Each structure stands twice: as C-alpha cells, then as structure tokens.
Amino acid sequence: MSQHKEVKLVTTHQLLAMKQRGEKISMLTAYDFSMASILDGAGIDVLLVGDSASNVMAGHETTLPITLDQMIYHAQSVVRAVKRAFVVVDMPFGSYQGNSSEALRSAIRIMKESGGHGIKLEGGAEIKESITRILTAGIPVMGHLGLTPQSIYKFGTYTVRAKEEAEAQKLLEDAQLLQELGCFAIVLEKIPSALAKQVAEQLTIPVIGIGAGPDVDGQVLVVHDMLGITKEFKPRFLRRYAELHETMSEAVRSYIKDVKDRDFPSREEAY
Numbered sequence: 467m468s469q470h471k472e473v474k475l476v477t478t479h480q481l482l483a484m485k486q487r488g489e490k491i492s493m494l495t496a497y498d499f500s501m502a503s504i505l506d507g508a509g510i511d512v513l514l515v516g517d518s519a520s521n522v523m524a525g526h527e528t529t530l531p532i533t534l535d536q537m538i539y540h541a542q543s544v545v546r547a548v549k550r551a552f553v554v555v556d557m558p559f560g561s562y563q564g565n566s567s568e569a570l571r572s573a574i575r576i577m578k579e580s581g582g583h584g585i586k587l588e589g590g591a592e593i594k595e596s597i598t599r600i601l602t603a604g605i606p607v608m609g610h611l612g613l614t615p616q617s618i619y620k621f622g623t624y625t626v627r628a629k630e631e632a633e634a635q636k637l638l639e640d641a642q643l644l645q646e647l648g649c650f651a652i653v654l655e656k657i658p659s660a661l662a663k664q665v666a667e668q669l670t671i672p673v674i675g676i677g678a679g680p681d682v683d684g685q686v687l688v689v690h691d692m693l694g695i696t697k698e699f700k701p702r703f704l705r706r707y708a709e710l711h712e713t714m715s716e717a718v719r720s721y722i723k724d725v726k727d728r729d730f731p732s733r734e735e736a737y
Contacts, residue, residue: 476511476552478584478606478650484511484683485672491684493674494692497523497540501689502547510551512674514686515541515582517556517616522690529615530559534572541580554608555582559616562587562596569596573605586653588614590640594647601648609644611637612678613656626677628657641665641673653686654678656703677703 474480484491493512496502497519505513519540520532534557541555555576562569573585584606587593600607612627621627628634637657644652651672654662659679666673666682675682687704690696694709724730 475550478552481511481552481651481672482670485670491672491674493684493686494689495519495686496544496547496689499543499547502544505689506548506551511684512686513544513548513551513553514586515544515553515555515580516688517558518688520558522688522696528618530618532558534558534561534575538576538579541576541582545581552584553582554584554586555580557585557587562593562600563589566595566599569593570599570603573600574603577605584608584650586610588616590636591643594643597644597647597649607647607649609641609649609652610655611640611644611652611657612654615655624656626656626658628661634658634661637661638665638668641669645669645671654682656701677701 481491491511492509493514494505494510495516495518496505496513497515502513515537517529517532517537519536520526520529523540524532524536526532537555537558541553545553557569557572557576561572569587576582576585585600586608587596588610590609590611597607597609613621613624615624618624628637634657638661641652641654649671651674652665652669653674653676654665655675656677659681662673662675662678663681672683674684674686676686688696691699691704692707694706694711695714697711721730
C-alpha cells in the first residue's frame, strides 16, 4: 500500500537546490482557480500568473493594457488553488518602470492582496532601483531578460533577441547584475540557445527559458499554448501537448446537437 506522501511547498530555496543537483524546473502560466488546481495537482514546480493574461484571458493584442488590479485578481484565483507550487506574479507594465517607490507599492499590493510567493519584472540595469527597493521589503524577485513583451513597441517585433554582439553582452551583464542584486531566478525569452547556456552556466541562480534552448535550468510555456487551446500562435519553441481547441469544440458541438435534437436532458437526467 502506498504511503501518504506529504505535499511539500516549493520555495526559492528548493528551486536553488534543484539547479545545484541538476534537476530541471517545470513552470507554466495560470490565471484562474480551475486551471491552477489541475496544474498544481499534476505536480508543476512553479506557476506564473503572467501578464500574458492580457492576451489569452482578455483578448488584447499586447501585454500592456492589463492593470495591477486585474493581475491581483488573477493571482488571488491561482493562489486559492495551489497546495504545492511556487506562485510568481508578473508586475504589469507601468507598475514599476521609472519610479522605485511606485514599484515597491505595487509589489507590496501584489503580495498582500494575492498571497503570491514572489513577483517578476522585465529588464536589467534600467530597473535596478526598483528591484533593490522591492528586495529590501523581503519580496522574492524573478528577473526577465531577452524578449521582454512589455517593451514590444520599442523592439517593434517579437523576433529573437540578443543575436548581435552588443545586445548579447548587455544581456550577460544584466543577468549578472540581477543575480548580484538578489533575484532568486531569471527568465530568458527568445534568445539564442548558446547565449542562454552561457548565462545558465555563469549564474548560481536558476535560469528558466522560453525559446531559449535546452541548456537552461528549467522551462516555461503559456498553458493555453501548450494545451492547444490557442490555435494561431505557433512559434518554433512551442510544443503542443494536447489539442484541446478541437476536443472542446467537438464537445460543445455535441452538446448543441443533443439540445437541438431534444436528446439532452434524458428522462434519467431529469428530476
């Protein structure tokens, strides 16, 4: 008979230990209670309440429109479901850039009101002050370098970043800086895998990739993409583990047909 296994909460300390022993870290996004419950129950290590909610939950073109209040709402829903995973919450655009006091206020609101375990923000040296202020409050910070979707209008494209020597050098310096400031981990998005490998080898903190190749310490995907709920988005780095768009559409079509044909509900399904 299998012994009852106690559920152990994933912490920043455990994530660091996972890197040290060479165990890869699994991370997915979540924005609501039901999905977070499934992901956590399946044993995911980290759940990211991503500002990608702006795209997949609200239908915006970019991540820019989502507000701090909306991010807190999504994070609250996720935290209520979680029994094991470490929950990181994205700080939305405008809640930390350019003003470290504002950044600290935003981070404190996220932690207090959502119950999340840490926050993530995009950028390197430019947001150094904000990161320092947030860390002094004892809030765990995850960095994010490479393709930073909140800066999409500056880049003008979602193409691979840091292919040029100068940008690659800055990324290496920023990664080092984020570690020195005290970040517990970094996400690298859409950069050449050789560069990502270099970052992961140079840093002692975990480096989690999305489109950053296999040589980092963990991987993250948007859950709607990897489950095949979204259909249009097909970047090279995405592996679909299910085709739920088709499965769900089929189920809905069957339901509609049964209602129209007076097949549902049956006598057995009535009181």
